[in-house]
Each structure stands twice: as C-alpha cells, then as structure tokens.
Amino acid sequence: MSIPAAVLKPPIAEMPANGTLREIDGQSRVYFEGYWVRHYDVPHTRAYTKSLIDSLTRRVFHHAEHGINTPGDRLDEVREAFDAEQDLPKKRVLAAMLAGACLNRGSDILTRVVELEHLGVTVDPENELLQECGRCFMWALEYGRLIRPLTGHEGLDELWGEPFKAFSLSIDKFLGSRYLKLALTMRAIDSVRDQIIRMYAGVGFFAPFMPLVQELAESAKSACETLRTDADYVQIWPRFVAAADRLLPTEPEVPQSADRRQYTLARRGVALIREGGRLIIDMANLRVPMPKTTREYLERCERFRERFVGPIAAERQLTSELEARTGTPANPAPQARGRGDE
Secondary structure (H helix, E strand, C coil): CCCCCCCCCCCHHHCCCCCCEEEECCEEEEEECCEEEECCCCCCCHHHHHHHHHHHHHHHHHCECCCCCCCHHHHHHHHHHHHHCCCHHHHHHHHHHHHHHHHHHHHHHHHHHHHHHHCCCCCCCCCHHHHHHHHHHHHHHHHHHHCCECCCCCCHHHHHCHHHHHHHCCHHHHHHHHHHHHHHHHHHHHHHHHHHHHHCCCCHHHCCHHHHHHHHHHHHHHHHHCCCCCCCHHHHHHHHHHHHHHHCCCCCCCCCCCCHHHHHHHHHHHHHHHHHHHHHHHHHHHCCCCHHHHHHHHHHHHHHHHHHHHHHHHHHHHHHHHHHHHCCCCCCCCCCCCHHHC
16 A cells, blocks of 8 residues: 655654655655655665666656667767758757767666676776766767657756766765655645645535545655555556546536636636646656746646636625525526537
C-alpha cells in the first residue's frame, strides 16, 4: 500500500532539516521543503552511476521531440552536418540530433569503463576515457537547449541536464538534488490542486470535480516519487492513470434553470480544470516542477475567478439569503435552457 507523499508540516521550530531521513509507517522517507519523499538506498558504485545515467537518458529521449536519439557512433557525422548547415531551422534540428549523439556517446564510453572495472581494471578519474565522457555529457547539455519538449511545455531543460549532473556529482549529491526537485514538483502539484478547489468552492455544478482533482493530485505525487522497480508501483501507477481518466472527460452538472452567464462559467471553468489536470499529469510524468507554466496557469485562474466565479457565487449567496428570509424561491418560474441556447 502506498503512503501519502506529503505530511502536515510541523511547527517551524520543529521543522526538520532538508535531507533528514525518517521511517514513516514502515517506509523510508527523506524530508525536503515540507514533504517526506520516498527514499531509496542505492549502491555507491560506478556501475550504479552507469545504470542511473542510462535510465535518465531513456527518460529524456521519451519526453523530447522525435528523431534526435542519434547513435553515439554517428557523432562526428552529425557534427560535420551541423557545422556545414546554413539554414537556421535545419541547423536547430541538427543541434538537437548532435545533443542526442553526444549523450549516447558519453553513455557508450561509460559502459566500456564499467566493463573494464568488472574485469578488475581500475580506471582513474583523470583517464582520457572519463575526460571524454564528461565532455560528451557537457556538449549534450549545451546543444540540448535547442531541443523541443514533446509536450510543448517547459521542463525538458531540467531533464536534459541530469545525465551530466549524475556523471559529475557524487551519488549522494545528485540524489539529494533529485529529492529536492521531487519535493518542489509535489508543491507545484498541490498549488494547482488548491487553486482549482479554492476557485470553485461554493459553485455547485463543479462539485463532482473536487474529489477527482484531489485524487489526481495525490496519485500524481505518489507516481512521481516511486521508481518502477518499487513493489508498490503496480498499485501506484494504475491509480494515477485511472484518476486522470476519470477527471478529464467529466462534465459539470449545470441545472436547466441556468442562465447564459452560468453556462459560460461552466464551459470556461471546465476547460481550466482540464488544463490544470493536464499540468499535474505533465509534472508527474516529467518529475520536475514547471514554475513558468504553473505561474501562468494560476494567474489565468485568478482572472477567471475575479470575472466569473466571484460575481456568480456572490449572486447565488444573495439569492439563497433572500429565499431563506422570504420562504419563497427568488425565481419561481425559471425558463429551461439547453446548451444550444448559449
């Protein structure tokens, strides 16, 4: 059974330091920025670093534009094409392909180093093989700035830099940076969830969405912190996907007596909820916060709340108070309205 990713923050005086380890309900957790993130013990070996970089490389190609996973043995060929190309759109694509080739070349070199160490050959960090490996990862980071993310959102630059960090930092420092990034991702997911729930509080026809948004956020946080090798993954991932599948097609329950303004609120409001749901899904899949995209989304929500939600909620409250005082409906004979009357 999965454990909720976040717990209530203790008083500031009792707040643990980032990096504090604790067992919570039988599960190892590490504290960062108000969240107890699922923690994993890993071996501190070059072979583990290699497997980590391989995993990070697969993930970054999964979220990047198609066609850039260039084999490492074609690096020189792609570099020559990049240097010779004058057409800027084509040069950008070749830069993305060059980044992919550099990333794969660095991974190929590290594979050979690990194989040598398995044979009992110690490779010094100053060895030219490892120096070239580091250069390849650094070039991949440089050219990777021109790669387009598959989702069209930010976040790929964070992913693209991780193989280089995993190579250049100690395992503890790299994993510490990852745990911090996961905690910030969870905070961003919570901010989107809280904005949606706060924005539609008291608007009855959005009531069915509230538990769905809550479930999506909680399952997204669990999904982003859990490795695929974890025994709990077979419960956590289906829960996350099912939560997304339930939220996105849901429609608001608009009463027949609703007027044109309320139909506008429903139509635009559900679009914002779905946009927020997709943002939560993207952050959980990328496992990185998306501060610019999140900030812009929250600002749109605030503008929408001020223009539509606030006035309608106030009007409904006034109507309810009037009905309570008079004992009669404020609109005794409302005209039914369908979607085609918008």
